[in-house]
Amino acid sequence: MGIPSRALLSALVLLSAASCKTLSDFPDQFSDLLDQDPAQDPTVRIEGPGGTELGVSTDYGVVFLGRTAQSGVVDIIAWFGDGPSFEFGVVEPVGPGLFTSETEILLPTVAMTFEKPAAGQEVIVRGRKGSQPWFEVGEVTHDPRVDGFVLKAEGTLLELGDGQIGAGVYIGDPGRERLLGLVSGRLRLRGSEGWREYITVVGPETLWRLVTYRRNLTRQHRWVYREDIL
Numbered sequence: 001m002g003i004p005s006r007a008l009l010s011a012l013v014l015l016s017a018a019s020c021k022t023l024s025d026f027p028d029q030f031s032d033l034l035d036q037d038p039a040q041d042p043t044v045r046i047e048g049p050g051g052t053e054l055g056v057s058t059d060y061g062v063v064f065l066g067r068t069a070q071s072g073v074v075d076i077i078a079w080f081g082d083g084p085s086f087e088f089g090v091v092e093p094v095g096p097g098l099f100t101s102e103t104e105i106l107l108p109t110v111a112m113t114f115e116k117p118a119a120g121q122e123v124i125v126r127g128r129k130g131s132q133p134w135f136e137v138g139e140v141t142h143d144p145r146v147d148g149f150v151l152k153a154e155g156t157l158l159e160l161g162d163g164q165i166g167a168g169v170y171i172g173d174p175g176r177e178r179l180l181g182l183v184s185g186r187l188r189l190r191g192s193e194g195w196r197e198y199i200t201v202v203g204p205e206t207l208w209r210l211v212t213y214r215r216n217l218t219r220q221h222r223w224v225y226r227e228d229i230l
Helices: 155-159 204-216
Strands: 011-014 043-048 051-058 061-064 073-080 083-090 092-095 098-101 122-129 132-141 150-152 168-171 178-191 194-202
Touching: 043 061, 043 122, 051 178, 061 204, 092 204, 098 204, 122 178, 132 155, 178 204
Parallel strands: none
Antiparallel strands: 011 178, 043 051, 043 073, 051 061, 061 098, 073 083, 092 098, 122 132, 122 168, 132 150, 150 194, 168 178, 178 194
């Protein structure tokens, strides 16, 4: 997601330090997700020198935005059916504003998609507040001043705190979701019709770098099987 400066009248990227609702707050809207196996949740929490952010475990490794760490070692917390697993990994830069890492164990993963979403398409935004998963339906929109796509800033998406940077944006049915992007912040633009707010997303136009990066690696990762995660 980029903003051409010649077209930008006024912009402010921010995330308000407020609480978001969890999955149990929407039992009817997310009934399929409530029944989903907790061990299938690809959301991870990254803890680095700069604080906490979210990431997503994909077929090509854990991907995150590097707001809390861009080098060195970070703690990676993943959730299985019996609770959290505290791991660590070395930060590897993939490209501008995109980073990856791997743990010694195999984490729950999700496939990625590189399809360009259409305006009006519904997506699922998925993250974790503490140990509680949360979900929200978002709507894709486009603005000629913004490269890529954004989401309409409405509902509980307006309540995302700083620790929810990196929440996953998905398309597809529960259990068959594909990762479309990562939440990167909130954007406020002013035009002839007044102010508009969007949820910004690092999308397929950037995430493809992770696939290329992993394919270019010469080493083969060997997973460790531990009794505590069997």
